[in-house]
Amino acid sequence: MKAKLLFSLSLLSFLTARAQNNLGIATSNYSAINSLYLNPAGISGCNEKIVINIVSLNIGVDNNLGTFTKISNIGNGNTNVFNVSGNSSFSMLAPALDAHLPAILVSLNDKLKQSFALTTRVRAINQFNNFDPDLYSTITSSNHNANGDYNYQSSNFNWTAHVWSEIGLTYALQILDNGPHKLRAGVTLRYLGGIDYLSLKGSNLNVSYKQGNDTFYASHSDLEFASNAISSNSAVNNGVQTSDILSSVFNSKSGSGVGMDIGLTYTYLIGSPDPNGNINDGHKLTASLCVRDIGAIKYNEGNFVVNVTGNGYLTGTGLSNNINNYSDFRNYMAGQGFTADTGSKPTKVYMPTALVAGLDYQVYNRFYANATLIANLANRQNYGNSYYTQFTVTPRYDTRLFSFGLPITYGTLAKDVKVGFGIRFSGFFIGSDDMMALFSNNQHGLNLFFGGYVPLYRKTHKHTEPEPEPVAVPESVPQAAPAIVPEHVPVPEGTDKK
Numbered sequence: 212m213k214a215k216l217l218f219s220l221s222l223l224s225f226l227t228a229r230a231q232n233n234l235g236i237a238t239s240n241y242s243a244i245n246s247l248y249l250n251p252a253g254i255s256g257c258n259e260k261i262v263i264n265i266v267s268l269n270i271g272v273d274n275n276l277g278t279f280t281k282i283s284n285i286g287n288g289n290t291n292v293f294n295v296s297g298n299s300s301f302s303m304l305a306p307a308l309d310a311h312l313p314a315i316l317v318s319l320n321d322k323l324k325q326s327f328a329l330t331t332r333v334r335a336i337n338q339f340n341n342f343d344p345d346l347y348s349t350i351t352s353s354n355h356n357a358n359g360d361y362n363y364q365s366s367n368f369n370w371t372a373h374v375w376s377e378i379g380l381t382y383a384l385q386i387l388d389n390g391p392h393k394l395r396a397g398v399t400l401r402y403l404g405g406i407d408y409l410s411l412k413g414s415n416l417n418v419s420y421k422q423g424n425d426t427f428y429a430s431h432s433d434l435e436f437a438s439n440a441i442s443s444n445s446a447v448n449n450g451v452q453t454s455d456i457l458s459s460v461f462n463s464k465s466g467s468g469v470g471m472d473i474g475l476t477y478t479y480l481i482g483s484p485d486p487n488g489n490i491n492d493g494h495k496l497t498a499s500l501c502v503r504d505i506g507a508i509k510y511n512e513g514n515f516v517v518n519v520t521g522n523g524y525l526t527g528t529g530l531s532n533n534i535n536n537y538s539d540f541r542n543y544m545a546g547q548g549f550t551a552d553t554g555s556k557p558t559k560v561y562m563p564t565a566l567v568a569g570l571d572y573q574v575y576n577r578f579y580a581n582a583t584l585i586a587n588l589a590n591r592q593n594y595g596n597s598y599y600t601q602f603t604v605t606p607r608y609d610t611r612l613f614s615f616g617l618p619i620t621y622g623t624l625a626k627d628v629k630v631g632f633g634i635r636f637s638g639f640f641i642g643s644d645d646m647m648a649l650f651s652n653n654q655h656g657l658n659l660f661f662g663g664y665v666p667l668y669r670k671t672h673k674h675t676e677p678e679p680e681p682v683a684v685p686e687s688v689p690q691a692a693p694a695i696v697p698e699h700v701p702v703p704e705g706t707d708k709k
Contacts, residue, residue, distance in 0.1 A: 233269060233660050234603050235616035235633015235642040238571060238581040241609065242635060244316050244664050247328055247381050249567055249583070250474035250501035251397030254316060255383035256324035258611065259666045262638075264314035264330070267662020271645060274655050275625040276301035276344055279648045294652075300341045300365065302599070302624060307336040311662065316381075320669070322388075324395065328381035336563070336596040337372040341365065361420045369412040369591050373560055375508055376404040377470065391495075393478040398471065405466025405508040408560050409438040410594040426526050432549065436517040437558050437594060439465055439510050466510035470562055474501030481573070497571040502588065504562040507595065511557045523548030561595030564588040581605040581616075599624035603644075605633075611668055612637055618644055625655040638664040 237245040243257035244264050272279075277295040314330035343363040383397030413434030420427045476499040517540065524547055533543035544551035569583040582604050589597035600623045607616035616633040633642030641661040648654035 232583075232585065232603075232644060233267075233633065233640075233642065234583065234605055234618040234620070234644050235607070235631055236614065236635050236640045236660075238569070238579075238583070238605055238607065238616065239609050239614045239633075239635060240579075241611050241614060241666070241668070242640070243318070243326075244314060244328070244330075244666075245640075247316075247330075247383075247397070247399065248472075248503070249569070250476060250499045250503075251328075251381045251399045251472050252383050252395045252474040252476045252501070253397070253499065254318065254326040254328060254381065255385050255395040255397060255476075256393070257316075257318050257326060258668055259316065260318055260320070260669055261667040262314075262316040262664055264311060264316075264664040265662070266313070267311040267640075267660065267664075269309045269658070269660035270306060271643075271658025271660075272306065272648075272656045273622065273624060273629075273645065273658070274301065274303040274305075276303060278653050278655055279657065281648060281650060281652050281654075295344065299344070300368075301344045302338075302340045302342070304336055304338045304596070304598075307334075307338075307596075309334050322385075324383075324385035326381075326383045326397075328379070328399075330377075330379040330381065330399075332377040332379065333375075334377070335374040338370070338596050340369045340591050340597070342368050342370070363418040363420075364416070365413075366415045367413075367592060368416070369410070369593075371408065371410040371412075371560070371594060371596050373408040373410075373596055374406040375408075375466075376406065378402045378404075381472075391480045393476075393480060395476045395478070396474070397476075398473045401470040401472075401506070403466075403468040403470050403506060403508045403562070405439075405468070405510055405560065407440055407465065408508075408510065408558075408594070409440055410560065411436045412592060412594065426524050428522075428524050429549075430522040432522065433520050434518075436515075436519070438515050439513045439558075440515075465513070466508045466560070468506055468508035468559075470504060470506030472501060472503040472505070474499060474503075474567070476500075495573050497569075499567070499569040499571075501567040502564065503567055504564045504589075506564075507559045507561040509557055509559050512555075514555050514558050516554055516556055516558060518552040519544060519549050521549040558594060561589060561593045563596045563598050565598050577608055577610055579607050579609055581607065607633075614640075616642070620644060622656075627655055629654070629656065631658065638666045 232249065233245050236242050237249050239246070241258050243254045243259050244262045246253040277293055280292055280294065310333045312331040312333065314328065316326065316328040318326040343365045345361055345363055379399050379401040381397060381399040383395060385393060385395045387394035411434065413432070415431050415433050417430045417432075418427050419430075476497055478497045479495045481495045529543055529547070533539040541551045541553045566586045566588055567583065569581065571579060571581045573579055582602070584602050585598065586600045587597050589595060591597050601620050603618050603620040605616045605618040607614060614633070614635040618631045618633065620629040620631070621627075622629060629645035630647050631643040631645050634640060640663070643658050643660065645654070645656045645658040648657040
């Protein structure tokens with residue numbers, strides 16, 4: 212069914228994925244195809260002449276509702292993977308997936324340091340924001356209903372599951388070259404192809420549930436629901452197959468839109484020979500600023516849109532029997548005391564817009580330290596997704612053939628510290644922005660990324676000492692006459708020749 216993909220995402224709601232950044236690799240001086248997703252200006256003057264991306268995948272988990280049991284403690288009768296510990300409103304991305312498909316990057320060795328990239332991508336995010344944690348416990352616990360009555364209250368909440376594709380064109384150039392000072396700018400324009408979405412948002416929802424009863428009472432309700440996975444004839448349409456997702460990368464008929472990343476970098480360069488005589492064209496300090504994921508996807512057709520307000524009693528059976536079409540659902544809600552406005556109209560689903568600011572410092576030779584701030588700019592009351600602000604420090608060792616990074620992140624979602632790693636050998640890499648759940652029981656997330664690309668690097672220039680030039684003597688300076696030494700000096704007669 213068409214909603215199967217979104218439904219499968221929602222079944223994973225005990226997991227939450229974080230923003231896909233590949234931080235252990237994306238800050239490398241030799242991975243421009245990854246760094247352009249942090250800041251498109253970063254590919255100007257990059258060390259690669261041509262890069263062909265094969266494929267890469269990033270998926271992970273993170274939340275503020277509970278913690279994961281480390282793998283070594285699972286088994287021997289212990290099957291509890293996730294432990295709910297939060298008692299305030301919870302948020303989660305459940306899950307988020309980012310697949311970088313075939314792409315190409317070309318960098319010119321001209322005065323402007325121009326670079327171009329054509330990229331393709333598929334992303335999927337299922338996000339719950341600001342929901343009551345008791346609602347999660349009731350849904351996921353097999354014996355929770357037997358313990359008593361429950362009251363749930365959520366305000367300013369948003370649940371959006373969205374799958375879309377992207378085709379991006381990136382252009383970057385150097386706009387200032389003043390000795391060691393370099394200023395570069397870049398922009399990525401994207402065609403966004405909407406595949407499927409489902410979104411529920413509202414300013415308030417109070418739900419009271421009675422033990423052993425199929426009925427619950429919803430009061431002060433003010434919520435909106437929209438999806439292109441539901442039509443006027445049925446709750447779900449025909450299924451989305453794998454071929455549909457792949458074809459939508461180039462030709463989406465569900466929704467479309469335009470997205471953009473725009474960024475600047477300032478670099479203070481150094482250039483000195485290493486012991487082998489090679490010039491290290493690295494940088495002493497780089498500051499970068501970027502606003503990414505600007506835009507939205509507009510769905511014009513096939514949208515099922517519902518606005519519900521009021522108070523009333525609802526049953527699970529009643530909702531299941533009447534959600535098949537517009538008129539039945541509207542009549543059922545009206546009969547229960549609610550006002551329900553249903554219909555089909557265009558809907559915009561917004562991108563997870565964020566600010567990315569970074570500093571990269573060359574500590575010594577091939578050793579670097581990077582600091583990156585990713586801050587949310589999206590309005591979470593819109594249909595759409597958003598990320599949660601985080602700050603990451605990544606020390607790394609970086610050469611053309613090999614890189615190793617150790618990202619250490621403070622995340623504002625769970626207010627915790629995450630540790631990851633990134634290893635690159637030529638164009639192949641693997642890593643994690645958050646791996647401590649493998650070793651600790653107190654972690655809220657887990658992340659993994661891997662992929663490969665084929666790089667063609669620029670030649671390394673050898674350093675040679677110039678030959679000393681002869682010192683010229685000005686013509687106006689008089690030259691001293693050479694001394695004349697006689698071959699024989701006569702001796703007077705009578706003088707002793709001793």
